[in-house]
Amino acid sequence: MCLLRLHHGLAARYSFKSRAHFHRYFSSSRVYNELTPFTRRLFKLPSPPSPPSQQHNDLTTFLSYAEHESLPVTSTVHVGTHYEYTVLQTLRRYALNLNRIGGRDDAGIDLVGTWHLPERERERALRVLVQCKSLKAKLGPNIVRELEGTFNQAPVGWRTDQTVGVLVSPREATKGVRDALARSAYPLFWMLIERDGTLKQALWNARAEELGLGPLRVETRYTTSTEDAESGSVSKEVVLTWDGSDIPDMDQVEQSLTEFAEKWVASWGLDLTEPQKGELLDAAERVLPHDISAQLVESAIPDADRTRVLQALQERLQQQPAFE
Known part of the structure; x- marks a missing residue:
């Protein structure tokens, strides 16, 4: 039997929480505490492909670039790129570390990255593959087939059995889209x-649930900001949670991974440069038994x-005097 977990503002399976003065937090930049190549290697995280543009790498720098180039805000490039960076920034709140790769040779993939959920x-x-559909037109089940096709064309490091596909759109999923997700043999998500x-x-579908995502849930929270307190108006938002608790955002995850990597190096009693840390990893992987070096x-x-x-x-x- 196909399983599709449906969570949105009208669903009845929600947990409801009311919080006063609750403010949504978004990272201002994806490079706030960017992981070093050594840290990525230590945790076996794939390196993202080269970005499609050297002029911008987040929403702030894109807006500056667009203004400098007088890029019309209604143009397809502006609307699409703005939405991709908005999605990237929003999903950092839920421990998704994404990089924009959309371009001429993107194989239909707009963002790639990793999802650092609790316990993972x-x-x-x-591994995560994201397609952003910033379209006004109604979306049909064909977009699910397009996302399935990206799994075979994913960048090196994302062709694993621990990769999920995510469709993101400013429109609700139609019945045809929901049915296609439920039938899919691939682990897929839809996010509005x-x-x-x-x-x-x-x-998300049953195949995604099989990757150990049972504790993942969605809550609707009713909040009152400082500005709305006097008027008495209440805002509603949807948030992802893990086993009933908030998911640490990506800034927190990056800080945790960086601190752990520093402690791991310090445990060897050495004061190493970044290149030497890589040499330490090489030596460990070369000398240690596979069951240890693999983890x-x-x-x-x-x-x-x-x-x-x-x-x-x-x-x-x-053998390398340059390191001394």
Whole structure:
């Protein structure tokens, strides 16, 4: 039997919470605490492809670029790019670390990244492929087939059995789209994100649930901001939660991963440069048994093996005077 978890403003399976003076938080820039290549390697996170533009890498820099180039706000490029960056920024709140790759050779993929849900923050982060459909026209089930096709054309590092596809649109999913999602053999999500970044609907299929996403839920929260307190008006928003608790945002995840990586290096009793940290990883992966090297973050490394790794690192560094 097909399963489709449907969560939106009209669903009856919601948890409702009222909070006074609640403010939605969005990261102002995706490079606020960007993970270093070493940290990505340590946690086995794929490196994103090159961006399609060197002039902008987030919503703020794109708006500056668009103003400088006098790009019409109603143009297809402006509307589409603005929406992609808005989605990227919104989903950081739910621990999705996304990069824009949309361009001539994007194979239909607009954003790629990793999803660091609780219990999956480190080496088990999900891979994510995102298509943004910033269209006014009604969307049909054909867009689900298009998303399924991206799995075989995904960048290196995203062709895994732990990859999910996400369709994002400012419109609600039609019955045809919902049925296509439910039938799909791929793990798929649908999210309705308005052009201002407000999440209004989220649904996913049984295949996605099988990836260990049972604790993922959606809540509707009624909030009163400081500005609305006098008028008594109440705002409604949809939020993703994990096992009944808020999901740490991507800024928090990046800080946690960075701190863990620093502690991991310090545990070797060494003061290393960034290139030397990479050499340490090389030595560990080369010397340690596979069952340990495959899970360096979680494994307890015996003293004898640690000594062997340090010896291999020392030999390697002695061959590279530039590091000294």
